[in-house]
Amino acid sequence: MCNDPCGNEDVFTRSQNNQYKYSTYDDKTSRIFTVTISDLRLDHAGKYWCGVNRKRLIDLYTEVKLEVRKDRCCDTVNQTQSTEEGSVTISCPYDSQSVNKLKFFCRGNRPSTCLQQAVITSSNTQDGRFRLSDDRKSGIFTVTISSLTLKDSGSYLCGVQRNSGFDVFTAVELEVKDRCCDTVNNIQGNEDGSVTISCPYDYHSIDKLKFFCRGNRPSTCLQQAVITSSNTQDGRFRLSDDRKSRIFTVTISSLTLKDSGSYLCGV
Template sequence: MDHSHKISTAGQTDSAIGGGLEEDLVMECSLSTADQDCGTSRITSHTNLYAALIRTVVVLLFLTLALVILLKDKCHKVLGIYINRTTQTAEAEEVKSEVVLSHVTSAAGLIHVSGYEGREAKVSCRYGKGYESYEKYLCRNDCGDDDVLITTTIGKRSRYSISDDKNSRVFTTIISDLSSTDAGKYWCGVTRTGKDIYTEVKLDVKPDHCCEHFTKVQGYEDSSVSISCPYESEDRNNLKYICRGNKPSTCLQEAVVTSNLKQNGQFSINEDKTSRNFTVTIRSLTQKDSGMYLCGIQRNTGLDVFSGFKLEVKGERSWL
């Protein structure tokens, strides 16, 4: 495209404008009654022209400044989005169980926690490197201000307590005196500028008793009795044990014998992994041995698995 024609035309236009202005000045001077008035008129006209030019320059400067600010803001936003995406990607690679959410709806790496009514549950959540000094918390529902149950800033509140192991980058919340209403969805949160980091937690609360069906076993004083406890193939290498009573939450701590300690007084345990069965033998029975027992299998995750039997010890067997 030929720009010389436009430039020439623009020049002619400026010349015409200038010429017209000069003719007005000359006419104004010719009509003036004195040379002094003519000079004053010319000065006034030039002053007005310069003032208009200055105003135009000022307006252009303001427009230029506004454009620079607008472009700078857009550049910062683009850069911020890039940095935020890069940060989120790094965090996702380091801590797979964490996701960044504007509103808590879902999260990767769901954590399952189980506990018994009247007992406690421990909720442990990992976080990424660099967040050691940040506030952590546990919340429910949508994690609004009223949904936050405990924070590391508070430490302990009602049935909730929280601690932060900065070396292993794990913070743990303990919920005491569990009830059925405590079951449901929770979120482990890490407070930070912008969007917090959340990890979803599902808490199951079970009654602290077992079981719906008990196997009835009879024995006689001064004799022995054996109880068979089957298990699933996935529990082949897990710890087996037996306890008295009907409280799963304390059964392992009160176990009378385990697969690691095969003999304990009158109790012994033998396991047949081929048939996926372990057998508990109780010797030298007395009336005091009557009652409820639980066969327990320790699980690596979740609650242990139990089956129950009820032992009835009768008087010495009559051989008549």
């Protein structure tokens, strides 16, 4: 194999000579020889020639154009947030030509090692806290990470393997927060009295389930909810949903000193 224009001084490796970062393999059965170049740099990009020396005949040449990209991805990064001990689902779109290709998901921002270091792939869809689902109709595969920890914060890549050329990637930056929320509303009530707590929500949440729980852990709030919009009365707790103003309220009656503490409104 040689650099362009492939004179004698341009040959950098031969089938009988593996050296430094160039190695060759000659498969005589399929009549294909391969050259592996390790430790690629951007300046390795360019035109190369594969040559076959034929005694008493004209040598054979095959032109190869090598493109080398920076080992980082991507120009656009999707930002995703979730809370500690909760879960997050990351969407990874792909084109129609990739329906039957291998999908994979890795931590970090290096495309060159992503497949080898993948935490989950479409051929192994469940691995510990990671689960991959491929919706071929919509052209999106999703990765769900459960039991999140603060250490899960960081960069990830969604990848689709291509038989030739570069694999295709999208980048995700995950932030795992340890608690909720940035703003806390302080409310007071009297023992044996009642208190009404207002919980605003946006237009897209009108038909969503609303719930109210004690504590400050979003990951377990729904499971431990003391009241929900599907069960609006439970003992001393009552929930009312004003869809027009997009505010649901929770009334706690017969207050005791033990009712003091943190609560979360959830949608």
